[in-house]
Amino acid sequence: MTRDVLECERLHKSFGGVQAVGDVNLKIQENQVCALIGPNGAGKSTLVGLVCGRFEPDAGRIVFDGQDITTLPAHARIRLGIAYTFQITSIFADLPVCENVALAARRALATTGLPRRTYTRARAVRHRVAASLEQVGLSDLGAHRAGDLAYGHQRLLEVAMGLAQAPRLFIMDEPTQGLALQEIENFKTLLAELAGSTTILLIEHNMDVVMGTAHRVAVLDAGSLIAQGTPEEVRADRRVQAAYLGTSTEQVLK
Amino acid sequence: MEFGPHLILALLEGSVTAAVLALTAAGLAIVFGMLRVVNVAHGEFFMLGAVFAWFVTSGLSELANVPPAPAFLCALIVAPIATGAVAALADRLVLSRIGYDPERTIVATIGLLYVLQQLTLMTYGPEARPVEAPFNTRIALPWFEQGSDGWALYWPWGFGTTSYKLFVIGAAAGLLIILWLLLRHTRLGLVMRATQQDRDMASAFGIRVNRVYAMVFGLGAALAALGAVLVVPIQQAHYLMGGDPLLMSFIVVIIGGLGSVAGTVVAAIMIGLADGVVSVFFSATLAKIIATIAVALVLVFRPHGLFGRRSA
Amino acid sequence: MSSTDWRPLALHLSVIGVLIACWFLLPAYHSGNLARILVLAAYASGFNLVFGYTGLLSLGHALFFAAGLYGLGLSMHHAEVAALPAWGIGVAAAALVAATTGALALRTTGVAFMIVTLMFAQAGFLTVLYFGQWTRGDEGFVITPAARTAFGFDLADERVRYFAALALFAFTLLLVGWIVRTGFGRSLVAIRENEQRALMLGYNVQRIKWIAVIISGAVSGAAGASYALLFGYAGASFASVQYSILPLLWTLLGGAGTTLGPFVGTLVMFYLIDYASELTDAYLLLVGISLIIATLFLPHGIVGTARKRLMRWLP
Numbered sequence A: 001m002t003r004d005v006l007e008c009e010r011l012h013k014s015f016g017g018v019q020a021v022g023d024v025n026l027k028i029q030e031n032q033v034c035a036l037i038g039p040n041g042a043g044k045s046t047l048v049g050l051v052c053g054r055f056e057p058d059a060g061r062i063v064f065d066g067q068d069i070t071t072l073p074a075h076a077r078i079r080l081g082i083a084y085t086f087q088i089t090s091i092f093a094d095l096p097v098c099e100n101v102a103l104a105a106r107r108a109l110a111t112t113g114l115p116r117r118t119y120t121r122a123r124a125v126r127h128r129v130a131a132s133l134e135q136v137g138l139s140d141l142g143a144h145r146a147g148d149l150a151y152g153h154q155r156l157l158e159v160a161m162g163l164a165q166a167p168r169l170f171i172m173d174e175p176t177q178g179l180a181l182q183e184i185e186n187f188k189t190l191l192a193e194l195a196g197s198t199t200i201l202l203i204e205h206n207m208d209v210v211m212g213t214a215h216r217v218a219v220l221d222a223g224s225l226i227a228q229g230t231p232e233e234v235r236a237d238r239r240v241q242a243a244y245l246g247t248s249t250e251q252v253l254k
Numbered sequence B: 001m002e003f004g005p006h007l008i009l010a011l012l013e014g015s016v017t018a019a020v021l022a023l024t025a026a027g028l029a030i031v032f033g034m035l036r037v038v039n040v041a042h043g044e045f046f047m048l049g050a051v052f053a054w055f056v057t058s059g060l061s062e063l064a065n066v067p068p069a070p071a072f073l074c075a076l077i078v079a080p081i082a083t084g085a086v087a088a089l090a091d092r093l094v095l096s097r098i099g100y101d102p103e104r105t106i107v108a109t110i111g112l113l114y115v116l117q118q119l120t121l122m123t124y125g126p127e128a129r130p131v132e133a134p135f136n137t138r139i140a141l142p143w144f145e146q147g148s149d150g151w152a153l154y155w156p157w158g159f160g161t162t163s164y165k166l167f168v169i170g171a172a173a174g175l176l177i178i179l180w181l182l183l184r185h186t187r188l189g190l191v192m193r194a195t196q197q198d199r200d201m202a203s204a205f206g207i208r209v210n211r212v213y214a215m216v217f218g219l220g221a222a223l224a225a226l227g228a229v230l231v232v233p234i235q236q237a238h239y240l241m242g243g244d245p246l247l248m249s250f251i252v253v254i255i256g257g258l259g260s261v262a263g264t265v266v267a268a269i270m271i272g273l274a275d276g277v278v279s280v281f282f283s284a285t286l287a288k289i290i291a292t293i294a295v296a297l298v299l300v301f302r303p304h305g306l307f308g309r310r311s312a
Numbered sequence C: 001m002s003s004t005d006w007r008p009l010a011l012h013l014s015v016i017g018v019l020i021a022c023w024f025l026l027p028a029y030h031s032g033n034l035a036r037i038l039v040l041a042a043y044a045s046g047f048n049l050v051f052g053y054t055g056l057l058s059l060g061h062a063l064f065f066a067a068g069l070y071g072l073g074l075s076m077h078h079a080e081v082a083a084l085p086a087w088g089i090g091v092a093a094a095a096l097v098a099a100t101t102g103a104l105a106l107r108t109t110g111v112a113f114m115i116v117t118l119m120f121a122q123a124g125f126l127t128v129l130y131f132g133q134w135t136r137g138d139e140g141f142v143i144t145p146a147a148r149t150a151f152g153f154d155l156a157d158e159r160v161r162y163f164a165a166l167a168l169f170a171f172t173l174l175l176v177g178w179i180v181r182t183g184f185g186r187s188l189v190a191i192r193e194n195e196q197r198a199l200m201l202g203y204n205v206q207r208i209k210w211i212a213v214i215i216s217g218a219v220s221g222a223a224g225a226s227y228a229l230l231f232g233y234a235g236a237s238f239a240s241v242q243y244s245i246l247p248l249l250w251t252l253l254g255g256a257g258t259t260l261g262p263f264v265g266t267l268v269m270f271y272l273i274d275y276a277s278e279l280t281d282a283y284l285l286l287v288g289i290s291l292i293i294a295t296l297f298l299p300h301g302i303v304g305t306a307r308k309r310l311m312r313w314l315p
Helices: A044-050 A074-081 A097-112 A116-135 A150-165 A181-195 A207-213 A231-236 A238-254 B003-035 B042-063 B068-091 B101-125 B163-185 B185-199 B199-204 B209-235 B243-254 B261-281 B284-301 C008-027 C028-055 C062-079 C083-105 C110-130 C158-179 C183-193 C194-201 C206-231 C241-255 C261-279 C284-297 C303-309
Strands: A003-013 A018-029 A035-036 A059-064 A084-085 A169-173 A199-203 A215-221 A224-229 B139-140 B143-146 B150-154 B160-162
Touching: A003 A044, A018 A035, A018 A199, A018 A215, A018 A224, A035 A044, A035 A207, A044 A074, A044 A084, A044 A097, A044 A169, A044 A199, A059 A074, A059 A097, A074 A084, A074 A097, A074 C194, A084 A150, A097 A116, A097 A150, A097 B163, A097 C183, A116 A150, A116 A181, A150 A169, A181 A199, A181 A207, A181 B150, A199 A207, A207 A231, A215 A231, A231 A238, B003 B042, B003 B163, B003 B185, B003 B209, B003 B243, B003 B261, B042 B101, B042 B185, B042 B209, B068 B209, B101 B163, B101 C110, B101 C261, B101 C284, B139 B163, B150 B163, B150 B199, B160 B163, B163 B185, B163 B209, B163 B261, B185 B199, B185 B209, B199 B209, B209 B243, B243 B261, B243 B284, B243 C110, B261 B284, B284 C083, B284 C110, C008 C028, C008 C158, C028 C158, C028 C183, C028 C206, C028 C241, C028 C261, C062 C083, C062 C110, C062 C241, C083 C110, C083 C206, C110 C194, C110 C241, C158 C183, C158 C206, C183 C194, C183 C206, C241 C261, C241 C284, C241 C303, C261 C284, C261 C303
Parallel strands: A035 A199, A035 A215, A084 A169, A169 A199
Antiparallel strands: A003 A018, A003 A059, A215 A224, B139 B160, B143 B150
8 A cells, every 4th residue: 555655735835925835735655756746936836845845835734744844843854764956056166075965964873863983983984985986876986075076976976965865755846957968867767776676756857758757747837736647647637738738838848 | 229210220221331332333334335345443543543532632632631521523524534544544454455366355454453453562561451432421311210299200320321421322323324414415425426436437537446445445434433533532532442333334334234334323223232232130241242243144044144035 | 995094093193202202392381381282272172173173164163162161161250160160160061061062053054154153253242241240350360279189189280281171172183083984973974075965875964964063062171171270261252153253263284174273283373373472462473374364275274275185095
């Protein structure tokens, strides 16, 4: 039986009187990839911001793993097992790549109970860092200064930091934005690898990535969810075509 | 004296403080509003204004035997311009080179504070020196008293002010109005506002942003100097006199809403009057303790100032 | 990189070794200066933990230094508490002041944080003046040499004083060196580098900053208490703005975010001022010029520049 990892109930959020998210209900099942799509300014980033605690909702409830987290501060939610990669690359540019990942790993391991002895603790962190870098293919770049990495590699580093957190729910905000075609292909492979074992909420503009990797798709327009379902269902939905896909309908349907 | 006359006296003293403070703090507010930097050396520009005023007046009276009033008028023009020039130079040499980075600017202006203060110590010396007021007639004030034959006017001993103090209040008000006209209705003001809103756009329109910044920094310092010239016949010029105006201006600018000139003037009047009243009736140190803690708490709980509007 | 690197510890221990040797090698005038420098460098190291490692520019650390100074001074002078417990009172007072003012000031960031800390320290300075009856204000008071003993040592004695100052500095250096290598210390650097990211990795940023301020305050307080104890004097000037600016200057000059930077900065600045004050009364001019030069040309400080150019492993 699958269970819901995340459940949003009637979420509302306005900024200065302008509604960014209105009455959103969203459920994500364990070990599924859920893609959140919608035109620019539809409220996607606001919605995930509400989920990971960057903003406080005006109304509604957020349940994570059966626990109401609506009023928890951001860091406490992360500790429960949410990872978030920023839309605009946000890394510790002046620190080495491996220290970036180690910061994620150390915090996550502290929640699950670190070994008491300093030595074993350092080893646990090291293992987790090596595994995460390996998974995204950055193993060779561990000693480099993170800010010196190529843009595509910085995005992968973000993913590696998320992986090092071993999250129950991994939220990725436009992870393929600005990547080259080959890098996007690699990323799809990575997502497919993760899909069986991690629950992923993916904000994505690239329909190719969405249709190729997501189990479910949710469509946000002007702050409201207008459709939810399998990629095929959403693709067939007339409202989605009208509201979101607009003139580029053919492009998506082909 | 009774409570009534005492209070009026305190309010009068407070008005003088408020007038000088409004000018000084307006300078700090303009710099903060335009350049988004906190100028910790602002108090030293105040001090420079006073010291320049002393040099001008004493120089004129010794060398050319100029009477106090014209000499003072001369100081009122020369001292702010000279101070403004020093500030503009500091802007070119230091602030523009660190790109007006807010934190590095604070450190650099702390350095500037010591440089100006110590250079003054080396040249002007450690003495406090008076500047003669252009006119200083004593004005005794009347008070009412209910005697056996009803209300009667009388002149309590020590209850009065001087014509010069009234002049300070009037002059400061006049200068603030001129400042307002300058910012609202001249090309200079327009250029300043354009630069503040969008630096790149302004420079695309041919405004020399660097020069505007230097001018703003100079103007801010000149306002502090103006306040100082006005107050120096009452207070004397001394190389350490910059500390208090700096602290008070900080308080006023923060309460007035960080960078808003109108808010700053309102706050200056409030704080000046309050300071006058409090320091007549309570210990000045206690008043300052309360004021500094109040400012800290305003910043903690109302980061946009008491009168400031929220802006993105 | 994350494996244990022995070089920082070896470097710290050899610095301490050299400083022990200094007592036997240097003439009395310089070892007297060095005792003062060591206590002040401990103060700067405490400041550096917040400024250099966490990226919080406090302009009010004199409050913590003075809390230590007066915590010890007042309890010895008026309540005749013995030196050691009085030292403890000083450190505790500083930690307590840091905890309360820190909790408030940390609600702000950036320039507002700088001004709030400055204001709190100013209020502290004025409070010292206000209670002049006990503190004797600017004039200050002397702590009688007779009371200045610990473990049977006479702290007014030059040699004991030097080694007590060195012990304080060594402890601070090793403490900071250790902290910055722990997970906690690394989270401080993470906050300095990118606060939002640190938060979204699950770090309780506010709490970590608060703890950093308390440790920093306690170290600064320990330096303040030691200063009063070793040099036998407490006065209001130690609570003034200048004593908030000085550790900033020393740290900037020596290298913010390096363990040895504060010491190097204090040493250089102390001798610069010592030299300048023979020439002119206006020796603070040098402080001003150094601040401006440090901001303009030495953004990483002496040790920081050395780390960038020569030795990446420098702590």
